[in-house]
Structures are given as structure tokens and as C-alpha cells.
Amino acid sequence: MPSVDWKRLLIRNLPYGIVFYLVDKVAWLYRYCIGGSLIEKLGVLFLNFSLAFQNVFPSFHPQDLCIGVIGAGLVKLAVYLKGKNAKKYRQGVEYGSARWGNQKDIAPFIDPVFENNILLTQTERLTMNSRPKLPKYARNKNVIVIGGSGSGKTRFYVKPNLMQMTPNVSYVVTDPKGTILVECGKLLQRGSPKMKDGKPERDKNGKIVYEPYRIKVLNTINFKKSMHYNPFMYIRSEKDILKLVNTIIANTKGEGEKSSEDFWVSATRSQAVKSLRTSNGFPLFGELIVR
Structure with missing residues (x-):
């Protein structure tokens, strides 16, 4: 009861x-x-x-x-x-009850620790905690920022959130202009202060201890400034060779109308013709793969 x-x-x-x-x-x-x-x-x-x-x-x-x-x-x-x-009248809200939020409305969604928030504006933030004390204040963390060229999407949203350097958080950033790495790279390389009991840790000399980020860069414009991926580093046996070959073939197969074109068959035929014409004993393309 x-x-x-x-x-x-x-x-x-x-x-x-x-x-x-x-x-x-x-x-x-x-x-x-x-x-x-x-x-x-x-x-x-x-x-x-x-x-x-x-x-x-x-x-x-x-x-x-x-x-x-x-x-x-x-x-x-x-x-x-x-x-x-009584009829359900809502006097004064005939055209809707939507209004601009205020500081009191956003307060339950903000984490007390400043670094544990997604910065939305100068005064509005959203906690990174996916399980707050009150479940009704849990919100999706996806944010879409729409603006024209030069409107400040990078300057006023991306960079401030990178500079948060939230503990135990990784960042994946696309950098079409190539400026974010230059302007924020040193900051991330130094990292955020290592915290203990809400205070930064210090070494024997009294200097603050930092936790640096591991920065990985994929630059498709200038490969001299990019990290590289070598699939041959993972080859340990003949089975690994077959896996690599099958993966390369599967990922170079065309889509739609081009799917009927077998790139590897055409390449092998072309290499064979070239080898026969030159008669220089150059191995066939298929032999290159087998060996």
C-alpha cells in the first residue's frame, strides 16, 4: 500500500x-x-x-x-x-511558450569542474559526464556548428575546446586549413597539469608536472609532414601475406559501373605484355606478388 x-x-x-x-x-x-x-x-x-x-x-x-x-x-x-x-487555456502563450534560456536553466547541465565540460559559449557549458547524478540532465554530446567561411567556427569553438585538454580525453581533429596543428600543437605537446586532490602535482624542484598528448598527424597534402603506415610491419607468415594482398585487392575494386573492371587482372596483363616486349627478364606482376 x-x-x-x-x-x-x-x-x-x-x-x-x-x-x-x-x-x-x-x-x-x-x-x-x-x-x-x-x-x-x-x-x-x-x-x-x-x-x-x-x-x-x-x-x-x-x-x-x-x-x-x-x-x-x-x-x-x-x-x-x-x-x-474548464477548457485548457494557456493565456499569453497562444503563439508558443519557447523562450531564451538563462543561467538558471543551464546550471544543472554544467560540471562543477571547469575542465570537464564542452565549451558552447562564454557562459554556457555541457558536462562530459554521460551519467550525471540526475539522469534527466544527461544529454547527447554531439554538437554541430554551422557558419560561413571566416565566421569563427575554428577560432571560437574548436580551439577553446582543444585548450580545455580534458583529462582522459582524446581529440580527433580535421584541419583543412593546416593551422590548428601549428597553433595548438605545442600546447598539446606540453599537455595539461597532472592533478591530485584538485591541485596540480609538482616535482622535487617545485615545477608543475604535465601529462603530454601523443600527437599523430596524417597529412595527405604534404607526406613529408605526415606520419606513415607500413602494412608490411604486420607480416609474420605467408598467411599474413595473403591477408594483405586480399585486403589491397578488395579496397581497390571499383564501385557501381566500375566494379566490373578488374584492376589487378588488367595490371597483370599489362605487365606481362611489357615484359615480353622488352625481353629483359623482368618478372611478371603476378610473380612479384607471389614472391
Whole structure:
């Protein structure tokens, strides 16, 4: 059986208790009013209305109690019927209730530790914690920033969030202009201060200890400035060779109309013709792969 919220029940029925008290006191005064008719008694009641409250306690006469209960019941019935039949009007919001958020609205979504947030604006942030104390404040962490060229997408969103250097967080950044690595690389190379109990750790010389990021760069414009990937480093047996060859063939196969063109068959045929024409003993393309 669900527990009763007595506090809420008392607050909801307090107005009806006040109505019962007032009607009970009026009924008590009416019984003592002298008059030949109802109108005369009501006149005497209004003239001496203050006498009803000289004694703060309600009347316990059965007749007064019954009239008080009936009065409170009628008021409660009227309130119920009005609420049941009332149309759902929202005065002042006929054109919608949307509004700009304020500091109070965003506060539950912000992590107390500044570094553990996604920076949205100068005053608005979003916690990186996917499981906040109150689940209703959990939000998706995907952010889309739309703006024209030169509107500040990199300057006012990407760079500030990179400079957060949130602990235990990795960053994957596309850099079409080639400026982010130049401008933020040294910062990431040094890293963020190593924290302990909310304070930065220091070495024996009193200098702050930093946790540097491992920076990996893939530059498809200038390969001299790019890290490289050597698949032959993973070859340990003949099975590994076959896996590599099959992977290369599968990833160079065309799509759509070009899928019927077998690049490797054409390349082998071309290499064979070239080898026969030159007669220099150059190995066939297929032999290059097998060897």
C-alpha cells in the first residue's frame, strides 16, 4: 500500500477547513439571532458579525457542525466541477511558450569542474559526464556548428575546446586549413597539469608536472609532414601475406559501373605484355606478388 503524503494532503485541504470554520461560526451566530423572519435574522447577523469570533474555538453543536461540513463540501464540489469542465487555456502563450534560456536553466547541465565540460559559449557549458547524478540532465554530446567561411567556427569553438585538454580525453581533429596543428600543437605537446586532490602535482624542484598528448598527424597534402603506415610491419607468415594482398585487392575494386573492371587482372596483363616486349627478364606482376 503506497504511503500517504500527509503534508501535501493537509495543504490541499486547508482551504476547505477554513471554509468549514467560518460557516460553523456563522451558523452558531445565526441560531442566537432574534427576528420574526429570515431577513430580520440576517440583518441582526450582519450587524453583530464580529460576535461570532469572540471565541476562537468552533461551535461543537451538532447543527452547526453539520452546516459547516455541508458548506465546505459544497465549495469543494464547486472547485472540482469547475476544474473538470474548464477548457485548457494557456493565456499569453497562444503563439508558443519557447523562450531564451538563462543561467538558471543551464546550471544543472554544467560540471562543477571547469575542465570537464564542452565549451558552447562564454557562459554556457555541457558536462562530459554521460551519467550525471540526475539522469534527466544527461544529454547527447554531439554538437554541430554551422557558419560561413571566416565566421569563427575554428577560432571560437574548436580551439577553446582543444585548450580545455580534458583529462582522459582524446581529440580527433580535421584541419583543412593546416593551422590548428601549428597553433595548438605545442600546447598539446606540453599537455595539461597532472592533478591530485584538485591541485596540480609538482616535482622535487617545485615545477608543475604535465601529462603530454601523443600527437599523430596524417597529412595527405604534404607526406613529408605526415606520419606513415607500413602494412608490411604486420607480416609474420605467408598467411599474413595473403591477408594483405586480399585486403589491397578488395579496397581497390571499383564501385557501381566500375566494379566490373578488374584492376589487378588488367595490371597483370599489362605487365606481362611489357615484359615480353622488352625481353629483359623482368618478372611478371603476378610473380612479384607471389614472391
